[in-house]
Amino acid sequence: MRVNRVEQWQTDLEAAGRLTPEVTNRILSVHDDRGAQAIEAVSEGRVKEYRDFTVVVGHDDEYVVEGHGCGCRDSEYNLDPEDPTDLCWHVIAVAIARRVGEVDDHDMWYSDVRDFL
16 A cells, blocks of 8 residues: 555654654655645644534634645645545644644633623
8 A cells, every 4th residue: 555745754754743844844845835834834733623613723824624625725726636646734733743742731711702702
């Protein structure tokens, strides 16, 4: 079975449990600026897990990530759904944060919190 480049960095990151220079370089080589934005978001604690959704806090809005999907404009307009390496930075950030234990857990419903934002 052939492993794609995304699965490779995810496997390596999960094994390391932290962002090593090698894994960081691999993420950046696969995802370029989106990878850099994702790493920055994780390092700043902007990946939030609620009872109903995982949310990445951007600079202008919050983005709900479900699986490999995100409601951001980048996902909607710029990405090729047939290309497994073509992911928005929000999806990449969630994948990184989960593998390094940097998801900020909130024991509440995001749908309730969102009304106050």
